[in-house]
Amino acid sequence: MKKLGILLSGRGSNFEAIARNVQAGKIPAEIALVISNKPEALGLARAKDMGLQTLCIPSKGKEREAFDREVVAALKEYRVDLVCLAGFMRILSPYFVREFPRRILNIHPALLPAFPGENAQRQAMDYGVKFTGCTVHLVNEGVDTGPIICQAVVPVQDDDTEQTLAARILKEEHRIYSEAICLLLDDKVRIEGRRVLRK
Numbered sequence: 205m206k207k208l209g210i211l212l213s214g215r216g217s218n219f220e221a222i223a224r225n226v227q228a229g230k231i232p233a234e235i236a237l238v239i240s241n242k243p244e245a246l247g248l249a250r251a252k253d254m255g256l257q258t259l260c261i262p263s264k265g266k267e268r269e270a271f272d273r274e275v276v277a278a279l280k281e282y283r284v285d286l287v288c289l290a291g292f293m294r295i296l297s298p299y300f301v302r303e304f305p306r307r308i309l310n311i312h313p314a315l316l317p318a319f320p321g322e323n324a325q326r327q328a329m330d331y332g333v334k335f336t337g338c339t340v341h342l343v344n345e346g347v348d349t350g351p352i353i354c355q356a357v358v359p360v361q362d363d364d365t366e367q368t369l370a371a372r373i374l375k376e377e378h379r380i381y382s383e384a385i386c387l388l389l390d391d392k393v394r395i396e397g398r399r400v401l402r403k
C-alpha cells in the first residue's frame with residue numbers, strides 16, 4: 205500500500221477530503237503522516253480526531269532549509285511515497301524538492317499560471333476574470349510553477365465576494381485533488397517536459 209504524507213498549515217479541508225476518499229477506498233493508499241507547521245492548525249486537530257499519525261514541526265524562527273530537513277526526515281521515517289501539500293503555506297527549499305522528485309503535489313486556488321502566490325481568489329476577483337478555478341500540480345523549485353496534473357474551471361459571478369468565490373472553488377479543489385493523487389498512484393500519467401499526459 206502506498207503511503208501519503210500530508211502537509212498543512214490551517215483549516216485542512218483538502219486534507220479531510222483526501223482522508224474521506226482514502227477511508228472510502230477511493231484512493232489506493234494510506235495516510236502515513238500529517239504534518240503541520242502551525243500548532244494551532246484546525247487540520248492537525250481533525251487528523252488527530254481521525255486517529256491518524258500527526259506531527260507538529262513549528263517553522264517559526266527557523267531557516268527554511270533547517271525546517272525542511274526536519275520535515276523530510278519525518279516523511280522518510282514514515283516511508284512516505286507521495287507528499288501532498290494541502291494548504292501548506294510555505295515555499296519548499298530546493299533540498300526538499302530534490303528529496304522527493306516528482307512526488308510532491310500542491311493544490312492552488314486558481315487556474316495556473318494565472319494568479320500564483322497568496323490570495324489567488326482575491327487576485328482573480330480584482331483582475332476581473334469571468335472564470336477562475338483550481339490547479340493540482342507537481343511541485344518544482346519555483347512558486348506554483350510545476351507541471352499541471354488536473355484543473356477545474358469555476359465561473360466568477362457578478363455578486364461574488366471573495367468568500368463566495370473561494371467556497372465555489374474549494375468544492376472543486378476537494379474533487380480534483382483526489383483525482384490527481386489517483387492518477388499518479390495508478391501510474392496513469394507520463395511527463396513530457398511541462399506536459400502531464402495520459403498513458
Ligand code: GAR
Nearest residue numbers: 214215216217218290291311312313
Ligand atoms: C485552499 O484553498 C488551497 O487551495 C489554498 O489554501 C486553501 C487551504 O484550505 N492554497 C494556497 O493558496 C497555496 N498557495 P484548506 O486548509 O481548507 O485545505
